[in-house]
Amino acid sequence: MGPPGGGGGLVLAGRGYGGRTGNAGHIGHVVADADGDPCVCGGRGCVETVASGPNMVRWARSRGWQAPEHADAAQLAAAAMAGDEIAKAAFERGGRAVGRAIVGVAAVTDLDLAVVGGGVANAGELLFAPIRAAVAEHARLSYVGDLRVVPAALGKDAGVVGAAALVARRDHGVRTG
Numbered sequence: 001m002g003p004p005g006g007g008g009g010l011v012l013a014g015r016g017y018g019g020r021t022g023n024a025g026h027i028g029h030v031v032a033d034a035d036g037d038p039c040v041c042g043g044r045g046c047v048e049t050v051a052s053g054p055n056m057v058r059w060a061r062s063r064g065w066q067a068p069e070h071a072d073a074a075q076l077a078a079a080a081m082a083g084d085e086i087a088k089a090a091f092e093r094g095g096r097a098v099g100r101a102i103v104g105v106a107a108v109t110d111l112d113l114a115v116v117g118g119g120v121a122n123a124g125e126l127l128f129a130p131i132r133a134a135v136a137e138h139a140r141l142s143y144v145g146d147l148r149v150v151p152a153a154l155g156k157d158a159g160v161v162g163a164a165a166l167v168a169r170r171d172h173g174v175r176t177g
């Protein structure tokens, strides 16, 4: 069984890479903030704690977002789209964490494509703009300079279902969480 939270997969040199237990690619548990909140995995400060829908909603609430009861990521996205600064900041914070994690994985594995899907990714540019900003800021090694990050809808050839799939080198395969 995989870890709780954001799934993912890793495709290296065109082949799915599962790792020792089949869990490779769970980018949601890359540490984003060593002093961050406890994560469902038992760790602390994982990307999941900053970028999952429920955790973005919780963060926005803690900052004063006047959320409807049982608000979810879609409502947070709607608020951000309507100009709510706290809601926008929640996506900025989450997206940047995802982007930094992708860059780190890319530096380790020489990726050229990261496909991001799942509920939070439905927020579109609210999430992808900060992801790309973080990638532009941090992907400075020559071999990760052309790293692309695309929504799962545009990466459908890869058949991605997980929260993030990380792909290297002419890939047409799939690994999902």
Ligand SMILES: [Zn+2]
Pocket: 028, 029, 039, 040, 041, 042, 043, 044, 046, 048
């Ligand atoms: Zn975790």
